[in-house]
Amino acid sequence: MDRPVRRPTAVGRLLELLHLRGPLTRAEATTSLGLARSVVGDAVADLEELRLIVVRQAAPTGTAGRGRPSPLLVPAPDGPxxxxxxxxxxxxxxxxxxxxxxxxxxxxxxxxxxxxxxxxxxxxxxxxxxxxxxxxxxxxxxxxxxxxxxxxxxxxxxxxxxxxxxxxxxxxxxxxxxxxxxxxxxxxxxxxLAALAERRRGAGRGAGSVLVLTCEHTGIGGALLPDGPTAVGHALEAGHLVVDDRGPQCPCGQRGCLELFADGRALLREAGVTDTGDAALVQAVLGRAARGEPGPLAAARRVAERLGIGAASLVNVLDPDVVVLTGPLKALAVLAREQLESRLADSLVARVNDTRLTVGELSExxxxxxxxxxxxxxxxxxxxxxxxxxxxxxxxxx
Ligand SMILES: [Zn+2]
CATH class of the missing domain: 3.30.420.40 (ATPase, nucleotide binding domain)
Incomplete structure (x- = not known):
């Protein structure tokens, strides 16, 4: 199917709000949605009839003249x-x-x-x-x-x-x-999808546009989720940003792509570990670096510096409010934040807009x-x- 283009109706927006924020009083939901009370009242009745939410009447507070307290709207425990x-x-x-x-x-x-x-x-x-x-x-x-x-x-x-x-x-x-x-x-x-989740529920919460970078054993991926109503963002071939046009040949056809210097393979090479293609080896080197072993730590810092060069160029072009590093890059950012941040500061856009560099908060x-x-x-x-x-x-x- 095609990507949905229509904005959800009041029913859909109320359901989305409860899905993301959890139980809310009807008054809180009305304020958050910026809709008329009567519209939210109708939406509540419809969702209750569809058995998608449960409405719990709040106990009266006993304060004279305050009217009935706002009922609590809860996603149905046997919902979809x-x-x-x-x-x-x-x-x-x-x-x-x-x-x-x-x-x-x-x-x-x-x-x-x-x-x-x-x-x-x-x-x-x-x-x-x-x-x-x-x-x-x-x-x-x-x-x-x-x-x-x-x-x-x-x-x-x-x-x-x-x-x-x-x-x-x-x-x-x-x-x-x-x-x-x-x-x-x-x-x-x-x-x-990672960018969508991190902006709604994790490190990008409350930010406008979010750039997510992640890596596996082989390759670096990215996505930009632009400011505005939630939608799936644009996936980026971030790993194929050229950082050295006289660098090694990349299978994509260019020379000196970012991922040749900053993915799991690059970390293993810098750490002097024989690469068998096993992603667990990357985690092992990151673990040794985290325990302070000088060789792996120095390797992580060299890789982080290259990643920072790439991130600075991406920020110059894409101007995100926040850069979120996930996957093994998250460990790299913790080990070598200084190297990453100093390279990111080479970007004029990052300096002027105070672009935030952070790590993913979600495990999945x-x-x-x-x-x-x-x-x-x-x-x-x-x-x-x-x-x-x-x-x-x-x-x-x-
Ligand atoms: Zn490439």
Whole structure:
């Protein structure tokens, strides 16, 4: 499906607010949404009727002349669930998330065979998601998947880690065919989802535009989430920013790309560790650096300095309010903040705008962002998604 473009109605906006902030009084919700009391009153009645929220009457305070206290609006404990998935190298990780943002049950996984056709992988993913949603109970609202490669409008191109390299894969459409009616399918870039989650729930909370940078053993990814109403941001090929045009050859065709100097491979090389391609080796070097071993610590600082050079150029071009480092880059930022910040300060934009450099706060940003993406689709037409086609709520019909 295409990215939703319509703003949610009052019903959807109230539900989104309760999903992100948790239980609120009706008065607090009215203030936060900036809507008329009568509109919020109608939305509350609709959501209660759809069994998406529970309204708890507050006990009277006993203060004469104050009227009834505002009732508490709580996401329904048996409300809808979504399945969030992150398809990585060799494995897809899945979690069920309930309305209100809580994980349900344990993390599930599914092997991903690089040699298998994309359709088979996505069919298996949809089947596993259906099992998990059934076990969790509650209406299943959607499945959202984060992955690497180049992802646009649900189509994945050039996902080397999945072996999807020859033809564009219409992943969203292929998943949608496997799902029951009313269950949405969404596919987005993993970094865009991490940026969405960090801005809504983590280190970018309250910021305008957020630039997220992350890395794996191989490669550096990024995403920019612009200021404005929440949406999935733009994934960036941040790792292929050229920092030295006389540097080593990159498989992308350029020379001296940032990721050749600042990803997990670069850290292992600087630390003198034989690289077997195992991501655990990167964590081990970061651990040794954190314990103060001079060799690994010096390696981390050299890599951080290169990363800072890249981050400064990205800030010059993109002008984010905050730069959030996640994944192994988070450990790097803790170990070598001075090197990173001094290089970032080379950026005129960072100096003038006082661009904040920080680390991710969420342990599962991609899965949380995927869950929020699936719920965003649901919030745009909650009554339709619940299979109730006979009635439309007052505000849905606006
Ligand atoms: Zn490159």
């Amino acid at each position: 669930v979504v399945v969030a998935a992150h398809v990585g190298v060799g494995t897809a990780r899945l979690r069920v998330v309930r309305l209100g943002g809580e994980f349900v049950g344990e993390l599930a996984s599914l092997p991903v065979d690089r040699a298998a056709p994309a359709e088979r992988t996505l069919t298996a993913l949809a089947a596993r998601a259906a099992e998990l949603a059934r076990e969790a109970g509650g209406p299943w609202a959607g499945l959202a998947v984060g992955t690497g490669g180049m992802v646009r409008h649900g189509v994945v191109r050039s996902a080397l880690h999945l072996g999807w390299t020859t033809e564009p894969v219409p992943a969203e459409e292929l998943l949608a065919r496997q799902l029951p009616p009313g269950v949405s399918a969404s596919v987005a870039h993993e970094c865009s 940003p991609v899965l949380l962002g995927a869950a929020d993406l699936a719920f965003d689709v649901f919030f745009r037409a909650p009554s339709n998604a619940l299979g109730d086609t006979t009635r439309r709520t007052r505000t849905d019909a606006d």
